[in-house]
Amino acid sequence: MTAPPGIDDAARAAEQAARASYGKLVAILAMRDRDIAAAEDALGEAFLSALTAWSSRGVPANPEAWLVTAARNRLKNAARAGRVRHAGQAEIERRLTLPADDGAFPDQRLRLLFVCAHPAIDPAARTPLMLQTVLGLDAGRIARAFLAEPAAMAQRLVRAKARIRDAGLRFELPDIDDMAGRLDAVLDAIYAAFGQGWDGLDDQGGADALTGEAIWLARLVVSLLPAEPEPRGLLALMLHCDARRAARRDAGGRFVPLDRQDARLWDRDRIVEAEGLLAAAAMAGRFGRFQCEAAIQSVHAQRPITGRLNLEALRMLYDLLVAHADGIGARIGRAVVMADAGDAAAALAELDGMAGERVAKHQPWWVARSHVALLAGRPLVAAASLAKAIDLTNDIAVRHHLAERLASLRPVGTARS
Amino acid sequence: MQFMLILNETAEDFARRADPALAGDYWGGWNAFIGAMAQAGVIVKGDGLQGPHAATTLRVRDGRRQVEDGPFADSKEQLGGYFVIEVPDLDAALDWAARAPSAATASVEIRPILPMPA
Numbered sequence: 174m175t176a177p178p179g180i181d182d183a184a185r186a187a188e189q190a191a192r193a194s195y196g197k198l199v200a201i202l203a204m205r206d207r208d209i210a211a212a213e214d215a216l217g218e219a220f221l222s223a224l225t226a227w228s229s230r231g232v233p234a235n236p237e238a239w240l241v242t243a244a245r246n247r248l249k250n251a252a253r254a255g256r257v258r259h260a261g262q263a264e265i266e267r268r269l270t271l272p273a274d275d276g277a278f279p280d281q282r283l284r285l286l287f288v289c290a291h292p293a294i295d296p297a298a299r300t301p302l303m304l305q306t307v308l309g310l311d312a313g314r315i316a317r318a319f320l321a322e323p324a325a326m327a328q329r330l331v332r333a334k335a336r337i338r339d340a341g342l343r344f345e346l347p348d349i350d351d352m353a354g355r356l357d358a359v360l361d362a363i364y365a366a367f368g369q370g371w372d373g374l375d376d377q378g379g380a381d382a383l384t385g386e387a388i389w390l391a392r393l394v395v396s397l398l399p400a401e402p403e404p405r406g407l408l409a410l411m412l413h414c415d416a417r418r419a420a421r422r423d424a425g426g427r428f429v430p431l432d433r434q435d436a437r438l439w440d441r442d443r444i445v446e447a448e449g450l451l452a453a454a455a456m457a458g459r460f461g462r463f464q465c466e467a468a469i470q471s472v473h474a475q476r477p478i479t480g481r482l483n484l485e486a487l488r489m490l491y492d493l494l495v496a497h498a499d500g501i502g503a504r505i506g507r508a509v510v511m512a513d514a515g516d517a518a519a520a521l522a523e524l525d526g527m528a529g530e531r532v533a534k535h536q537p538w539w540v541a542r543s544h545v546a547l548l549a550g551r552p553l554v555a556a557a558s559l560a561k562a563i564d565l566t567n568d569i570a571v572r573h574h575l576a577e578r579l580a581s582l583r584p585v586g587t588a589r590s
Numbered sequence: 591m592q593f594m595l596i597l598n599e600t601a602e603d604f605a606r607r608a609d610p611a612l613a614g615d616y617w618g619g620w621n622a623f624i625g626a627m628a629q630a631g632v633i634v635k636g637d638g639l640q641g642p643h644a645a646t647t648l649r650v651r652d653g654r655r656q657v658e659d660g661p662f663a664d665s666k667e668q669l670g671g672y673f674v675i676e677v678p679d680l681d682a683a684l685d686w687a688a689r690a691p692s693a694a695t696a697s698v699e700i701r702p703i704l705p706m707p708a
Contacts, residue, residue, distance in 0.1 A: 293680060341591045341702050343681035 183227035190236045195309035200281035208338045219243035290355035291342050298333035303362035360407050363387050367411050405454035406464030409447040413470035416443035428574035436477030462498035484514040505541045517549035536565040556582045592703040593683040598696040599670035604641035619691035636673030667696040
């Protein structure tokens with residue numbers, strides 16, 4: 174009867190803290206000496222020692238405070254051992270010994286986000302850097318999200334962190350003028366985190382925290398820059414998506430595509446809030462990618478009210494999006510709307526005209542191509558594209574859904590081949 | 591933190607130094623910039639340099655000296671001077687660099703000074 178007292182409890186508490194607070198803790202630790210990599214290392218070691226300390230002594234009342242103290246001690250030791258390559262050694266030591274503020278940490282995440290968007294950092298590294306340091310995504314996932322090679326992405330991140338440490342970047346929120354210039358990268362990162370969380374919603378725990386974190390950060394940016402329309406646009410976009418969370422699976426856990434969702438399951442409060450944000454953003458009279466994407470979601474939200482999906486409005490919005498903020502997602506969305514509106518052959522040509530390498534491993538492109546090809550009277554192309562899409566799908570519910578669709582296509586396909 | 595402002599200039603900038611019609615404005619601009627830094631007390635050290643026409647480049651290969659006239663690389667911008675300044679961070683160094691006359695005609699490179707190994 175000498176089972177170790179709660180190794181499981183300790184592991185669970187540490188895992189929870191890691192999921193919920195990783196970015197916040199890295200931000201707090203890095204703020205002191207601008208060394209993100211050292212902060213991550215120290216935090217990693219603190220998590221490790223938490224596993225043993227918490228299983229023998231119990232989980233502390235404030236795990237975050239415990240972790241920060243442990244990580245700071247490690248940073249202090251590292252500084253003493255001369256491993257932190259810095260001028261002003263004494264200054265660092267002095268800062269490190271400042272009293273920790275009793276667990277009531279000021280939130281440093283937003284500040285670190287804007288530091289990561291500093292103009293002295295490689296533009297291609299800014300958003301990935303935010304995702305890794307502030308939102309705790311690993312390099313592999315970030316590389317997938319950016320359709321990049323994992324090794325190249327990892328190297329880009331290491332280089333950017335070394336630059337922040339060595340180049341002497343200011344670790345403060347920039348002035349309002351500079352902030353607006355860094356805003357795009359910050360909003361991109363918040364949205365990418367939301368997308369990552371959304372894709373993983375069926376995994377337990379962490380993903381849910383990520384979508385919540387993204388919405389929370391967007392709210393902070395809205396309050397920080399009330400005159401800017403795009404933060405409102407982004408928040409509206411995410412709230413529209415989040416409003417449909419309960420409708421995206423049926424009672425049996427199967428995936429339900431947007432056009433077949435039961436609108437009664439949509440969260441009306443979130444939709445109302447999103448519409449209000451979008452209207453407020455529009456007052457600025459400035460086009461923006463996120464406002465446009467939120468407007469597209471708003472059109473979908475009108476479907477249960479008007480009884481039909483307004484394809485003309487969607488087509489116009491996608492045209493705007495492609496014209497002002499061209500990208501794979503915008504082109505795929507536009508092609509699907511074109512096909513739904515009866516222009517399937519042109520839509521298929523548009524999809525097939527997109528650069529091969531970027532779309533070859535992009536699951537949404539294959540799903541869209543299958544849908545469009547079917548409407549264009551090309552069932553074999555549709556079936557082949559769907560099979561490819563299934564190969565590229567990680568989400569089990571979505572895989573099932575696509576497999577059912579493929580099964581319904583097959584008789585037609587075999588009849589013609 | 592200490593940063594070096596590496597002040598590059600174009601051939602036209604160097605030519606203005608000795609052109610009676612343009613030299614007044616040229617030196618006036620630099621004097622204003624250096625005066626502002628001095629007044630703020632950020633200068634650790636610094637110098638202007640004679641133009642690339644006065645540069646000599648040396649390499650030692652296989653123990654033998656190779657001496658060439660001119661700068662080490664022929665490029666549109668050449669080093670015209672430098673200042674080491676003491677400021678809190680890169681952003682403050684960038685603010686000073688933006689006030690250098692040559693920032694508008696050529697470029698300023700900003701580098702942190704390598705700290706002494708502990």
